[in-house]
Amino acid sequence: MLLDELDSVDWRSIPTPGLRMTRADRGRSEWRDLPSPRDGLFALAAAGSLPQVAAATSSLANSAVLWGHMGAVFPAAVVAAPFLLDIAERHDFAPARGAALTLLGDMMESLPIAGFDRTTAVDGRPTPLCCAVAVLVRQRREPVSELGRPGLSLIGNSDEHWRFEVREAVAAGNDTLALGVLGGRIPTPPPGGEIHRSGGTARLASVALEYPVDHETGEACLRLAGTSPSGPCAAGAVIHPARCGEVH
Ligand SMILES: [Zn+2]
Known part of the structure; x- marks a missing residue:
């Protein structure tokens, strides 16, 4: 399973912007590194209850792949997407499959940050992050289409990134x-x-x-x-x- 390869990813080597956030305890804003998605991906892959799915989803939506409050997507999303596709295709708990599909949809609908908005992972050319995730989704068109309406919806979403x-x-x-x-x-x-x-x-x-x-x-x-x-x-x-x- 591809998830076996999760620990071989060097997330810190992927260009990711810092985020300026206000710390409630200090009352001033400071730059913070975004958390790695590694733990959230493992947690979603292992989730067997709704609270576990919700916690893993929240972790991933506030990580170096997505920042939900901003509606922002980052370059690590392109590296995380194949793992989410694996979870969507193979997890035996339907809510975990659904959460993986939702996160992939969010990656294609969120805006990147200037300067961190392209990846060369597809073919060496600077491809928009949303379109690179869409290429990965379309590569799995058949199995994703078999995941019912949420899968078909994700395929439809990916086709908009022609x-x-x-x-x-x-x-x-x-x-x-x-x-x-x-x-x-x-x-x-x-x-x-x-x-x-x-x-x-x-x-x-x-x-x-x-x-x-x-x-x-x-x-x-x-x-x-x-x-x-x-x-x-x-x-x-x-x-x-x-x-x-x-x-x-
Ligand atoms: Zn696009």
Whole structure:
């Protein structure tokens, strides 16, 4: 089980912001390190009663993965997500499975802190934290879908954090047609996008599906309005939703 590997994670090596908090006993604010999620993950994996699930959930929602009061997510969430997926798939106590799914949903819906808002864990490119968690969720689409409505809801949530890998780009009037592979789902009306290529990031005003997606392969063709294929929209680039670039 993946949880066996939990103790091999060096949580302190993951970039995490300190949090400025007021200590009631001293009456002044000071910087504090966020607690490691290690104990909370073990506690959720071992939880066999509702109070134990609640305590483990609270611990994780106030740790270096999530800070619930702020609605903030941190880079360690991307490392913790596979462990939560394991708990969601394998725990024999339904409330613990549900709590793991809820925490994964919170990771995709919370905003990161500026300067701690990207991870290179997916493919070496600076990926928004929410989108990196979504990639991990989609990699387990089948088992997570079998977890009933909460599982299907999480998959739906992950699909909103779409990701498109450009394989080929051609000019089409003032636009670019990009052929590549889509993970997740492009909504309508066409959203804005953020395109990453080695060496830079650029904003796209509108990212629209040109043809229906091939659901077997994920191959798709997108129309990137007002852009040139000689610019950032060339082969090798990756596009995410623009809204996923927001920070606290
Ligand atoms: Zn996202």
